[in-house]
Amino acid sequence: MDFDHPSALCKRLANGELDVALVSSFEFLRNPIYRIVNDVSISSDGPVYSVVVAHRGDISEIKEIELDPAAETSVSLLRCILAECRLKPRLFRNTDLQSVRPAGLQPAESQGAENISAGRTGNMPMFRAPRCARLLIGDQAIRFRQKHGPEFRFWDLGEEWKKIVDLPFVYALWLVRPEVLDAKTIASRLRALRDENLANIDELTATEKDFDRDFCARYYREHLRFSFGEMEKQGLHEFHKRCAELRLLPPEQLDLRAWDVEVPLRFI
Secondary structure, three states: OOOOOHHHHHHHHHOOOOOEEEEEHHHHHHOOOOEEEEEEEEEEOOOOOOEEEEEOOOHHHOOEEEEOOOOOHHHHHHHHHHHHHOOOOEEEEOOOEOOOOOOOOOOOOOOOOOOEOOOOOOOOOOOOOOOEEEEEEHHHHHHHHHHHHHHOEEEEHHHHHHHHHOOOEEEEEEEEOOOOOOHHHHHHHHHHHHHHHHHOHHHHHHOOOOOOHHHHHHHHHHHOEOOOOHHHHHHHHHHHHHHHHOOOOOHHHOOOHHHHHHHHHHEO
């Protein structure tokens, strides 16, 4: 099994280097050639805890938000929420901020922010200016919250999405390239693996070295969802609609009429 940061996995799947991958849901929206493994996702139905904008003061006063270059879906989600709230901070990608970095890859030296590798994501300096914020995702967000929680406020994007549309948000899906012949077998194995992992969540979190066991149990049970049912599909459809309205998708994927006809045929 290969591990890489989200944007790299999306690129490798699109290039045919991978046949199957757990990747950003935004990858499917912009390139819907794949089949979706039905009933499995990484979603939230309210606060997700690990996809947040860390800031000081009121969110309406923020002038800049630094983005993790590894983020895919979370950046588009942020844009959708900002548009709904009629907020217009400047968004920019900081190449030193990567939530997941491949082994052996070190960030380039930068004067703008501290270098952050996979093992140091909790050691970020204070932001460059009082009105500058950061989008943090995954382990990076969790480490930062645990280390700097009292010093910052956290705009939880899962919670904000729920307030706006009253639907779950889907962050990641298992996608299978169209040429894979045994896709149904693969999908069945992935669903079985999901069920096995959830049934043994206490044993799995007991081996976690980076985070407290009680936190992990709470995080996986209360903040994350791993199904992909009708409510999650409606949430993904709504995300597609909003991304299309903001022109975040390629021109050929802006027509929402194709969604209702084609997407259900690609579930496996």
